[in-house]
Structure formats: structure tokens, C-alpha cells
Amino acid sequence: MENYLIEKIKVFSERYLSKLTKLRRDFHQYPELGYNEFKTAERVTKELKKLGIQVKTGVAKTGVVGILTGEKKGKTVALRADMDALPITEQTSLPYKSKNKGLMHACGHDAHMACVIGAAMILSELKEKLPGNVKFIFQPSEESPPGGAKPMIQAGVLKNPHVSGVFGLHCDSAIPVGRIGVKDGPFMAQADSFNLTIKGVGGHGARPHDCIDAILVAAQVIQALQTIASRKIDPVQPVVISVGKIQGGTKRNIICDKVTLEGTARSLNKEVTRRIPVLLKNIISGVARSAGASFELSYSPGYPVLINDHQATDLARETIANMFGRQAIFEIKKPLMGAEDFAYYLEKVPGTFLRLGIRNPKKNAIYPWHHPKFTVDEDAIKIGASVLAGVALDFLNSKKKIQSR
Ligand SMILES: [Zn+2]
Ligand SMILES: [Zn+2]
The missing domain is CATH 3.40.630.10 (Zn peptidases)
Structure with missing residues (x-):
């Protein structure tokens, strides 16, 4: 100028x-x-x-x-x-x-x-x-x-x-x-959001073998989701997967039948952003199936x-x-x-x-x-x-x- x-x-x-x-x-x-x-x-x-x-x-x-x-x-x-x-x-x-x-x-x-x-x-x-x-x-x-x-x-x-x-x-x-x-x-x-509901079978805290504990499944899911960043995506590509909200259970001696989770998934690469929801669903479905639980997942892409x-x-x-x-x-x-x-x-x-x-x-x-x-x-x-x-x-x-x- x-x-x-x-x-x-x-x-x-x-x-x-x-x-x-x-x-x-x-x-x-x-x-x-x-x-x-x-x-x-x-x-x-x-x-x-x-x-x-x-x-x-x-x-x-x-x-x-x-x-x-x-x-x-x-x-x-x-x-x-x-x-x-x-x-x-x-x-x-x-x-x-x-x-x-x-x-x-x-x-x-x-x-x-x-x-x-x-x-x-x-x-x-x-x-x-x-x-x-x-x-x-x-x-x-x-x-x-x-x-x-x-x-x-x-x-x-x-x-x-x-x-x-x-x-x-x-x-x-x-x-x-x-x-x-x-x-x-x-x-x-790109910051996406996801809502997840894990459904198990409730019952008495003293009889876990008769139930499917949704809290335990949720705990395993939260841990397993971290393998997306650590084991599934190229480590030089930044990925954040965070569960920021979790709700479930009513009392200490009741096995919880339903847990809801809300999370965010972020990345800086378009290819990675395409893969995350697929990986997320695979991991959740594998963990849930191993426990006999079911789930509902909704995933919403955020700003690119x-x-x-x-x-x-x-x-x-x-x-x-x-x-x-x-x-x-x-x-x-x-x-x-x-x-x-x-x-x-x-x-x-x-x-x-x-x-x-x-x-x-x-x-x-x-x-x-x-x-x-x-x-x-x-x-x-x-x-x-x-x-x-x-x-x-x-x-x-x-x-x-x-x-x-
Ligand atoms: Zn602002
Ligand atoms: Zn602003």
C-alpha cells in the first residue's frame, strides 16, 4: 500500500x-x-x-x-x-x-x-x-x-x-x-459433538451376575475411546476426544440400567474428522457387545x-x-x-x-x-x-x- x-x-x-x-x-x-x-x-x-x-x-x-x-x-x-x-x-x-x-x-x-x-x-x-x-x-x-x-x-x-x-x-x-x-x-x-446412551439391565447390587451394569460399560467405553487418539490416528495428527458429561444410577445398591454421556471430538484434519465417528461407533459397539449391553449414538459434526x-x-x-x-x-x-x-x-x-x-x-x-x-x-x-x-x-x-x- x-x-x-x-x-x-x-x-x-x-x-x-x-x-x-x-x-x-x-x-x-x-x-x-x-x-x-x-x-x-x-x-x-x-x-x-x-x-x-x-x-x-x-x-x-x-x-x-x-x-x-x-x-x-x-x-x-x-x-x-x-x-x-x-x-x-x-x-x-x-x-x-x-x-x-x-x-x-x-x-x-x-x-x-x-x-x-x-x-x-x-x-x-x-x-x-x-x-x-x-x-x-x-x-x-x-x-x-x-x-x-x-x-x-x-x-x-x-x-x-x-x-x-x-x-x-x-x-x-x-x-x-x-x-x-x-x-x-x-x-x-473441527469440533464435533456426540451423545451416547448405554443400556444395560438393572437389578440388585448384590446380584451383578443377573444384571448388565451400564456404569461399568460406560467406564470401559470412556477408556477405550482414548485409543482413537493413541492407537488409531497417526500420532502427528492432533485429536481430542473428551466425555464432558456422564449421568447414570440412582442408589449404591442398585445396578444401573442406563447411562448417558455427552462428549466432544476435535481434530485439525479433514480426513481425520471423517474417520472419528466411524472409529467411535466401532469401539462403542465392540465394548457394549462384549458386555451384552446396547447403545444409541448420535454424532453431530461441528464447524469445519x-x-x-x-x-x-x-x-x-x-x-x-x-x-x-x-x-x-x-x-x-x-x-x-x-x-x-x-x-x-x-x-x-x-x-x-x-x-x-x-x-x-x-x-x-x-x-x-x-x-x-x-x-x-x-x-x-x-x-x-x-x-x-x-x-x-x-x-x-x-x-x-x-x-x-
Ligand atoms: Zn466465544
Ligand atoms: Zn468469539
Whole structure:
């Protein structure tokens, strides 16, 4: 990007900082759960319309899509924010803490919206320099699978005009404010869920031989499931299988006839994600059969593996380095086993998902996502807005065709 554009972005991000901070605080005070982001969507719409951006509302229920048409013809790039909050009671003493009882923006989606609106403000100022169009995607319900990204895509947000690159970011309290996390390739896991019921035969605790003990079978199943990671999948491929909930039994001297289990299965590789449910079923059925028990298993695939495009990630690296210097790039070494529905956009269109550094112990911005004391250093908002505006401009200006995987 040319230097004068970088300067302009910096000036505008500075100019809009107080507005964006206020906006983020307004979002923060009135958090809404997935598919209930009505007030939030209304505010997003209002802010985009103020900029003269063409807006479509009610996309996938509460989603909002804005389109900024550049004065020169060219490609279309999308910037995405998520709008939903969490069922958490905020435990901060901030003057703008949540006023919606039991709900909190504890994942920073309030800041993501402010960053994308900030990018819209900056890019609107640079409209005559825009060689193409920018779509601003505000999606519902990132926190709860099946999520909002997929229905937004089904509603056509990546078409008319066709989107050829997509960028988004997520706050990260492990990264100091002022730095941006980048990662090539697989970045976040596919996180599937499963529900299992094991059925045995109940009876008196003193006569186990007349019964089929569902608790014992469940215990064997839980242990045996760990052999998926340790004995069935290539050890260099990360796999997590966890049973997080188990329920069964009524009294110490009654052999339990039914146990229910709920678990999560995660991996970073599409082939592995295909194999896990098959292995799971084989192991459960073998263990259950050996005990004479029966079972019911339901397996639901979660968000797919999030894979950042190499070229798009390199483009973001260059943008960050040009705007803030190389030291602002925080190379994320290892993928995470968490999931994110931004993955769906990346399945369709090349792009990259960045991490926005928000850590600042002086402002108490140290808590992890979903913590009741989660907060962000708001200085990150202008950085996030600038970076998103910058990658959008650089993407539209890039002669290199960024190919889909
Ligand atoms: Zn979250
Ligand atoms: Zn989040």
C-alpha cells in the first residue's frame, strides 16, 4: 500500500477512535444471544447507513450485510464480524458493564463489530481510491453450532457481487495490544459433538451376575475411546476426544440400567474428522457387545477445520508490516483445538482469520475468552479497524490472483 494511504488510514482510525469506543461500549452494555441480536443488528444497520453504505437486513434472521461500491470497478472483498454474546453474568466493575441480566459480551464480539464498522468508516472515506467493492458481513450466532455463518452463506452473502476474498479477526488476550496474530494453514479445529446412551439391565447390587451394569460399560467405553487418539490416528495428527458429561444410577445398591454421556471430538484434519465417528461407533459397539449391553449414538459434526489461505495470510502480513512494522506481527506457532464458524467462509473463498491483540495488564485485559471478567484494551479497536481496512485495500489492489485451495 502506498504510504499516503497508510497515513490516511491512521488519521481516520484516530479520528474515529472515540466514536468506535463508544459504539463498542454500547454493544457491550446490551449483549444479545445468538439469533436474538435484534437491537445489535439495528445499531449496526444505523451506523452503516450513516456512511451511505447500502445495507441488507434480516439475512439469516438477524444478520446484516453492507456493501460499499468503490468508484473504480474491481473485485469484491468481505470483512466479517460476529454479533452474539454469551449467557454469562459479567463480573467486572466497568462503568459500561452489561445491563442485560445474565448476558455478556465475554468473547469480544462487541469489539469485532466496532472494528468492522471502523473499517467501513475508513474505507468510506477512501471510496474514490477503492478499486472494487467491500462487503461488511455481520453474522448472528457464532457461539452455538450450527452457527450463523452457514445460513448467511446459504442466503447468498458471498454472491452478487461474487466475493473473492474474506477476512475477519478475533480478540486474543494472549497477544499484547498492538500486535496481530497470524497463522498459515490449519488454525482452528473441527469440533464435533456426540451423545451416547448405554443400556444395560438393572437389578440388585448384590446380584451383578443377573444384571448388565451400564456404569461399568460406560467406564470401559470412556477408556477405550482414548485409543482413537493413541492407537488409531497417526500420532502427528492432533485429536481430542473428551466425555464432558456422564449421568447414570440412582442408589449404591442398585445396578444401573442406563447411562448417558455427552462428549466432544476435535481434530485439525479433514480426513481425520471423517474417520472419528466411524472409529467411535466401532469401539462403542465392540465394548457394549462384549458386555451384552446396547447403545444409541448420535454424532453431530461441528464447524469445519478453519484453514487460512497461505497467500491471503501473506498479504495480511505485508499489510500489518507496512502499517505498524514487522514487530506488530505475532506469528502463531500452533493451531488451536477451539472452533470458529468463520471456517465456513474459508471453505468457499480464500482469506485469513487474524487474531487481534487485546492484552494489557494495566487495563485488566488479561482474562481468557468466556471469563466473567473478560475485557479488551480498547486501543486495539483502531488497530483492528485499520488492519481490516488495510487488508481490504491491499486485497483489492493485488494483481496476484489469490487462488482458492
Ligand atoms: Zn466465544
Ligand atoms: Zn468469539
